[in-house]
Amino acid sequence: MTDQAPKRATLYRMVMPEHVCPYGLKAKHLLETQGYEVDDRWLKTRAETDAFKAEHDVKTTPQTFIDGRRVGGYDDLRRFFGKSVPDPDATSYTPVIAVFAMTALMALAVSQSIYGTPLTMHAAEWFISLSMCVLALLKLQDVERFSSMFLNYDLLARRWVPYSYVYPFAEGAAGVLMTAGVLTWLSAPVALVIGGLGAVSVFKAVYIDRREIKCACVGGSSKVPLGFVSLTENVMMVAMAVWMGAIALGLMHG
Template identity: 60%
Template sequence: MPKDPRDVADITSDPASAATGKTAVLYRMALPDHLCPSGQKARWLLKSKGYDVDDRLFRERPEVDAFMAKYDVPTTPQIWIDGERIGGYSDLRERLTDYDPKATTYKPVIYLFAVAAATALALSIGFLGAITWQTLGWFISVSMILLGMQKLRDIEGFTTMFLNYDLLARRWVPYAYIYPWIETGAGILMTGMLLTALAAPAALFVATVGAISVYKAVYIDKRELKCACVGGNSNVPLGFVSLTENLMMMGMAIVMLVMIAT
């Protein structure tokens, strides 16, 4: 049965000549076993920016190979706008939005703390019927859990960044691998108010070392580093965020130690 020509990507015509005005040319894979996610996102982004999309779909793998060979590109999707090839989805995103993959940003931390705050409020209202000092305690402990999980998600990336500034980890590398487990475990125990005699001293120790390390690296040595607080390969700058993380842990641990001592 012959193919419907509307379902086959045209690689014979010049995409640059078709990509004029508000018309964009998009080549993407729609194979029987693979519908390209980046191609779908590229199509959505183009339409959201007011482009009419000349959507050219690859239905078979040989079509993809022939296209990549002809245009000397390593992958698809490929997009043309304003008479020129932009590249793939990431290139398109940079072109049409203010996205900069190398720019520093606090968004990951803001989102994480927002989720921690919402969780603390839900716990307080659901179990206590009011917002109390326990709400702050839950906010800190839930933040510890979420921050620890971000580190454990990419432990190698985290340890590489952590070793740039943590004083203890630079002397004893295994500490960099242990730290996320201590932070996560202490957060879990503090949330449930369990084994406080174990969780509080552990949290106080790692937080104190962390606070000193960050303060030295940023405010004494004046080093410009990326923060490992939300895991490896983040663009969050090292500074007050990581210092705040450690100070919150210290404060929570001290309060809990005072509570079990009285």
């Protein structure tokens, strides 16, 4: 029984002192994980890269060749191996899921550190307040882009544009104060107002006007569709405000 001939591929990718193409590295790794021996050919200058593109009539690198046939760039290579290629314009709940999963773990970790158990009422409170902090952080990375997306659906921001700039600061401040358990007289009303207005705005846009737009909840570059998750975020904020306010008034025990 003869050994099977090794699979070979030729990869052309940019490797310059000032730039190493990340997709070239990904293509090389993908080929190797698929059992290919890679003839890794570096394009070391812009002139070499331009000459290669002109010779093969391609617009981008890296480019992979298998059995003398050009497969194409990194996305084409993924398709060649039957792997999915993300659509950059597709909507996705992944950013929100990532935020809530991380803040839930953070809340449980803090509870474990302080109380010796992750399962406490404070953990639930911290989950919401830390989520507010992280969501505010994402918005504050580019307030201008956030405000532009926010103006697509928020009712108050449409009447008073500065609110679209104030919102992330207010959300972040309320989240920090609620996490610390201080100045509840300030944090609870702020969360109640911005959460309540947000819930009404989302409900109107999605369930009454039936609009299909993206949510600004994780910042201005979000691909998260406006809908149930966005509504839940605001309802959680309102619930936290009511709960913290009730504790401050002595109606509940924290």
